[in-house]
Amino acid sequence: QVQLVESGGGLVQAGGSLRLSCAASGRAFATYAMGWFRQAPGNERKFVATISRIGSITDYADSVKGRFTISRDNAKNTVSLEMNSLKPEDTAVYYCAATRGGSSRSGTDYDYWGQGTQVTVSS
Numbered sequence: 001q002v003q004l005v006e007s008g009g010g011l012v013q014a015g016g017s018l019r020l021s022c023a024a025s026g027r028a029f030a031t032y033a034m035g036w037f038r039q040a041p042g043n044e045r046k047f048v049a050t051i052s053r054i055g056s057i058t059d060y061a062d063s064v065k066g067r068f069t070i071s072r073d074n075a076k077n078t079v080s081l082e083m084n085s086l087k088p089e090d091t092a093v094y095y096c097a098a099t100r101g102g103s104s105r106s107g108t109d110y111d112y113w114g115q116g117t118q119v120t121v122s123s
Contacts, residue, residue, distance in 0.1 A: 002026050002112040004096045009117030012086055016121075020081040022096030022114060030054065030074040033103040035110060036081045038092035038119075048094070049081060050103040057103060064090075086121045093118050 003025040012018050022034070035050040049060045049070040058070055069082040079096060094117055097110035104110070 002029070002032065002098050004098060004112055004114035006094065006096045006114045006117040009094065009119045011120045011122065014086060014088055014121055014123050016086050017082070017084045018086065018119060020083070020094055020096075020117060020119070022079045022081075024077045024079070024098065026077070029077040029098075032098040032100060032112075034070075034072060034079040035097045035099065035104065036070060036079075037095045037097060037107055038090075039095070039116075040092040043092075045095070045107055047105045047107070050105065051079065052103045059103060059105065061105075083119070086119075088121045088123045091119060091121050 005023045008020040033052050036048040037045050038048050039045040047061050051058050051070045051072050055072050067085045072079040096114040098112040099110045
């Protein structure tokens with residue numbers, strides 16, 4: 001059982017930066033690979049980034065590669081998403097997720113989800 005809570009969302013101007021955090025409960029945090037997904041109104045949920053159990057491997061969607069960075073701190077049970085050079089098309093609700101399997105681009109592989117945090121990028 002894992003409970004996830006996202007924070008750090010808000011309003012930012014295009015070209016700006018924002019850092020999202022996800023706090024997880026439970027002592028088994030390091031046994032889960034973690035991911036970030038996002039969903040804009042009227043659109044399907046899309047993969048953003050994922051990180052392996054100890055943080056050795058990361059993967060990103062092409063749309064955010066070079067701009068976003070995912071990281072984790074297993075001692076604090078947290079995973080973060082640093083977002084730079086933000087664009088209006090990055091506007092969405094961002095979700096943190098955990099999987100008992102390895103890092104994955106597919107939402108169906110994830111077992112636990114947070115409530116989401118809104119990110120709005122103005123032009």
